[in-house]
Amino acid sequence: MAPAAGHDSGPEQPAAGRLMQIGEAAERVGLSIRTIRHYEEAGLIVPSARSEGGFRLYTEPDLDRLAVVRRMKPLGFTLDEMRDLLAVLDALDTATGADRAELLGRLGRFHAAATTRVTALRDQLAMAESFATTLRDKLDHHGSAAG
Numbered sequence: 001m002a003p004a005a006g007h008d009s010g011p012e013q014p015a016a017g018r019l020m021q022i023g024e025a026a027e028r029v030g031l032s033i034r035t036i037r038h039y040e041e042a043g044l045i046v047p048s049a050r051s052e053g054g055f056r057l058y059t060e061p062d063l064d065r066l067a068v069v070r071r072m073k074p075l076g077f078t079l080d081e082m083r084d085l086l087a088v089l090d091a092l093d094t095a096t097g098a099d100r101a102e103l104l105g106r107l108g109r110f111h112a113a114a115t116t117r118v119t120a121l122r123d124q125l126a127m128a129e130s131f132a133t134t135l136r137d138k139l140d141h142h143g144s145a146a147g
Contacts, residue, residue, distance in 0.1 A: 019049055019057040029066045036066065042079045044069050044086060075117040085110050 026033045039045045040056070045065055047056035058066075065086060072082050088106050095103050 017060055019059060021051075022047075022056045022058065025056075025058040025063055025066070029063050029070060031066060031070055039066070039069055042083070044079065044082055072114075075114055075121070077113075081110075 020028070022033050022036055026036055029036075031039075036045065040047070045062060048059045048062055049057040051057055068086065068089070069082050072085065077085070084106075088103050088110070092100070092103050092107070
């Protein structure tokens with residue numbers, strides 16, 4: 001969207017389409033406004049624009065970036081690791097040659113780490129489900145004996 005004729009004091013419209021305020025962005029991605037602000041302070045996300053009143057404005061690519069961070073969080077990735085992966089993903093779009101190969105290597109390491117962490121979470125979930133089943137069995141056994 002181009003700025004209105006004769007109006008040059010407003011924010012430049014990003015090429016990525018429609019802008020949304022932080023509340024809508026938070027709702028769409030499933031994060032709190034506070035969390036998005038924290039990620040901005042940590043350098044993980046930068047709003048694509050600001051309104052004349054100073055409100056943060058986000059685009060679909062900004063939401064995609066937030067979604068990456070949101071999916072990394074349950075796997076225990078640190079803010080530094082998140083920042084590094086986002087940098088890799090950003091750079092891959094234009095990298096060539098040896099730079100591209102190095103970035104792909106880094107991306108591969110992130111994939112391996114994510115896979116390892118998913119496996120550990122599955123193991124923890126299986127243990128938790130087994131424990132819950134044991135408790136259910138105890139309830140069933142002792143509950144039926146109380147008659």
